[in-house]
Structure formats: structure tokens, C-alpha cells
Amino acid sequence: MLRDLLSRWPVVRQIQNRDWKATGETAMSGQTRDLRARNVGAEVTRSICPYCGVGCGQLVFHKDNELINIEGDPDSPISRGRLCPKGAATYQLHTVDSRLLKVRYRRPYGADWEDLDLETAMDMVADRLWESRERSFVEKQDGEWVMQTKAIGHLGGATLDNEENYLIKKLFAGGLGMVCVSNQARI
Template sequence: MGVGDWVRSWPVLRQLSGADPLGRGSAAQSARSKSLEPRTASADRVVHSVCPYCAVGCSQKVFVKDEQVVQIEGNPDSPISRGRLCPKGSASKQLVTGPQRQEKVLYRAPYGTQWQELDLSAAMDMVADRVLDARRRGWQDTDEHGHPLRRTMGLASLGGATLDNEENYLIKKLFTAMGAIQIENQARI
């Protein structure tokens, strides 16, 4: 790059000599920044979601390419956040794509002495099977007088104080829908 090219590439010179005297448009762009394309431009589809962190419920646009999340941004159509996300919400892409995300679980079989690695989907299937089995075995359709109960005594829930409002709400709805009546939270004990 010669001296003349360097001077022409200097933003202040482009700002003073061009049509952008305030330096808010083309004068502030380098050749590299002009050639950049947003990650969202190459997305195959956009999936609407809600930020998982707090009780505000900011709407998000999740940009997906080849079934992989490429970007998560605020949804400008949301009446709640109007497209804005807090720092945690802005970093929520790391929640689903970060290298620290666990994709295996450790499992020790009953009476086993060694831990073994299981795929996360296999572990979730095991949990679902056991929940359904406990629900079925503890099911009470009626009491001894024939009054309808439609409940299970095979399940109970004890929520923790580190769960947020949404998690506690969903746990309560889930266990109630499964027929459990023993639903409690650490905060009440």
C-alpha cells in the first residue's frame, strides 16, 4: 500500500472530503467493514423464542443455519423489550452453543460401584421412563368410598430457592398435570 492509498484510507480524510462530514456513514467504514456480512444473513430460518434468564420474558429471534444456532438477537416486534436484550440475554447463544455445555451425564447403576458416561438423550429417556412408571404405580383413581381422586402418590417435588420464578411455575404446572399432590418449595419450609 502506497502513501496515497494510505491517505485515502484514512477515515478523517474520507470524512472531511466526502459526503459524510459527521463520520457516521460511509466515511467511517473501512474496506474490510464494507465487505462484512451479518451472521443473520446466511440463516436458513428464524425461530422465535423467549430469553430463559429472568421473569421479564424478552422475546428473541434465534437464527438457524444447517440446524445450528448462528445468532440470537432481541425481537423488535416484542412489546416487552422492543428488540433489546440485557447482557445475559445477549449472551444466550453461549447457553446452547458454548463448549462448556454438558452433553454427557454420569450414571451409576443401582448397586454399581463405577460411574459410566451416558448420552444426554439416553439419560433423559431413562428419567422419563422412571417418572411415568412411578406415576402409574402410585396412581389412585378413587378413594375407598368411590370418590374420584385422580392423583398419584408416587411422585413428589421439592423445589429449590435457586430456581427462578419461571422454573418454579413450570415445575408446579408439570407435577400438577401429572397428578402429584406433594409439591413443595424450599422457600416455604
């Protein structure tokens, strides 16, 4: 019994195995010996980080139609396995438990939030956007055609990808005449 107890003591194992740095088997418990990376057995798909124009490479690990992990691609000639904080948080962005999956709305002067269906919320946004544009749209200024509104602006967030930002710019600037269009990613 005492021998069994001593053999489990890391210092005794270190002496017996002549592992003076304690970096090998002597440093491991049964629990650490059985640890495996969460990516083991997962399929890997190469991708590109969607959050800016740099195009850093990402490895997307998935198994049984479930996202396992996302990390930098060491074979990417652009990023060589490195990701900025936004790119490094791609996995958490998609899997965090606190991610809202419904539209929350608080009425003007209201104190409580309520759930809205997506169709109702989109109609409200579209109606308010169009009403503001109609009220503030300027066709000519100082005899020149400007076809713009300065009463509406758009600031895109860091979770928008390049394609979404392109479409937003085309719709808001070209279609609606907004001149105040920017994005957090450029800051």
C-alpha cells in the same frame, strides 16, 4: 506511492469527501466495509422465551438446521424487543462449548468425578427419591389427613420452562406429596 499512502489515511479521505464527522465511508476500512450481520440469509421463527410466565417474544434465527442467533422480538406487545438477562442468554445457553452433555457423578466421600450413562443416573435418582419418601411420608397428623413429606424438596432452576415447572409441581406435590417445591425464577 505517497499518494496511495495518503489516500488510505482516514484524515485525508475525510477532507476529500467533506465528511467532517467521519461517520460515513471515510471511517470505514476494507474490513469493516465487508462486515455483515450474522443473521443475514437466516430464516426467522417467532417464539416465546421459556424462562418465566411473562411470555416475552423472541426471534430465533436459523440456517441449514443450525441455530444462528436469538434476540428480542420488537413486534411483541409484551416485551417490545426487550429481554431479561435469562432471555437474552438463550442463544448462549444452547451453544456454549462448556455445556455438559453427559452425566457427571462423584461418589460419597470420593474425590474424582466419573461419567455415568443417563439411564444409570436416572435410576439412582429415582431410587433415592423413593427411599426418602417411603422413610418420611406422613399420612395423618393430629387426626387430619396430610399425605405429605417434608424430607424432600425441589428447587427448579432458571433454565426450566413453564411446562417443565408445571409437570414438576404436579409430580412432586400431587404425586409424591412434597410440600417444599419452589423455583429460582420467582426469586
